[in-house]
Amino acid sequence: MTENFTLMASSARVRRLSFWSIIIGAGILLLKFAAWWITGSVALFSDAMESIVNVVAAGVAWYAIRVSHIPADANHPFGHHKAEYLSAVLEGAMIAVAALLILQEAVMAFAFPQPLREPGIGLAINALAAVGNGAWAFVLVRAGRAARSPALVADGRHLWTDVVTSIGVIAGLLLALATGWLWLDPLMAVVVAFNILWHGWHMVSASVQGLMDVSVESGDLAEIERTIRENCDGALEFHDLKTREAGRARFIEFHLVVPADMTVERSHHICDRIEDALEAAVAGAQVTIHVEPDHKAKNG
Template sequence: MPSNGKLQRIAMWSIVVALGIFALKLAAWWLTDSVALFSDAMESVVNVVASCVAWYALRIAHTPADDNHPFGHHKAEYFSAVLEGVLIVVAALLIIHESWMVLFEPRPLDAPVVGLVINGLAAVGNGLWAWLLISTGRKARSPAMVADGKHLWTDVVTSAGVISGLVLAVATGWYWLDPVMALVVALNILWHGWHLVGESVQGLMDVSVEPEELARIERVIADNDDGALEFHDLKTREAGRARFIEFHLVVPSDMTVEAAHRICDRIEGALEKAQPGAEVTIHVEPEHKAKFC
């Protein structure tokens, strides 16, 4: 799993990359006066703000637990992702407004080839950085970094659609395609923003791990509970990169505390190896508490 320091360095560089991409898209819009390229540049403004928020959220999330936050600050990343989703929705509404104003008065584009080439370079840069953020964020179980990467990837898809539409508009003279493409962009990022907010809210509500992951946890416990009679009431929840696992372990009534403790240590060690960073809580119960024996 990537270290906290590495995550924060990547988050810091995300701000630099976002500013560079925004500058390129702003230049493309300024050269062409295209409302579709304006919409693409507007989304990059959101990228800059979101990268700053993600960097700050990562710093807070990795602050050690204290007296007021004994379980840590992991959920700070979800607030970052929610804010990013809200910013995306706001940007989409601004794009829709601008596009609607131009839709009924389409205009030719200035220097379209140069503008499209610049925007294409920005899209390639965004794509490479999005891949890095998503892959690193998934390894680190960082909602803020994954959200930032997914937003950038949506930006790449948006740019590809905008470029395709504007190439067609220049080739055919159908300049009404410019505001139409901007509206398509706005609807696409509006959907993405709504989806991102929904995912982040689920995280704030202590969502359980995925079914496949839960099955792996059950196998690890079953493979390491020799000496115990059964386990039940397995519960999991995720908070940013932290994962909490708790369950009841039933042991023979005449087993000593020390023997039961050895079993718990073995299970905890196996779980922490299979689930790096997991916080494991085991409630030991006597034989008559068994549910399935």
């Protein structure tokens, strides 16, 4: 009962945070577009374009998280966990579109460079937006890891990328103001475009791995093996251990060899003990155990 309540509370918090990402992202977007409007900077325009991706992606992540928390049904007996990976893939695709638009503006600015208007006010507004983004990114990544939510973690990591982008843009524009080199403005926009393309590629790659049923990380796998060994008293061995991750769920499957004369009730008791231990040791564990007689043993 306590475990179910904890899972429900965690799911509710993930959904609540994903909704607030839309609201906060919209506020950050308004600040960045204000900074661009005041200054006319192509670099600040690129930063604002990335925030458009943030807001749209936050909306997609909110919907995907809601879908991923729908209980298993007849058509989806293993649940809807993978919906979160789809949001991260879509966010990566939107990043690519934003990068191409930024590059287009940068090329135009290289051809027709313009002096910045009111740079002090614009940079101060952009710095305020960066601070807000950084604080919210920290909240999302921390909560997403705790709840094993790929969509929330992806959203937070992209915001961290946005923070780094903003810092680079501000530094580049300060240098442009100090030197009078107007070409630094579109150059920073180009750097921003390639930076978000790089992060978008890594985001998509990680999500595709999840869609391809990637195994759990080596540290988690070692913990799973240790937990099985410590709780399989009465069984002869276990083998053919397979794992996969799907959002916050981690599926664990293996064969458990027991003496041929062991009763079904006794073998079931051992399985229950192992399942309880795995669910306590591994967050989101969903365990399937195939019981086999001793002639199926592989280790002697």
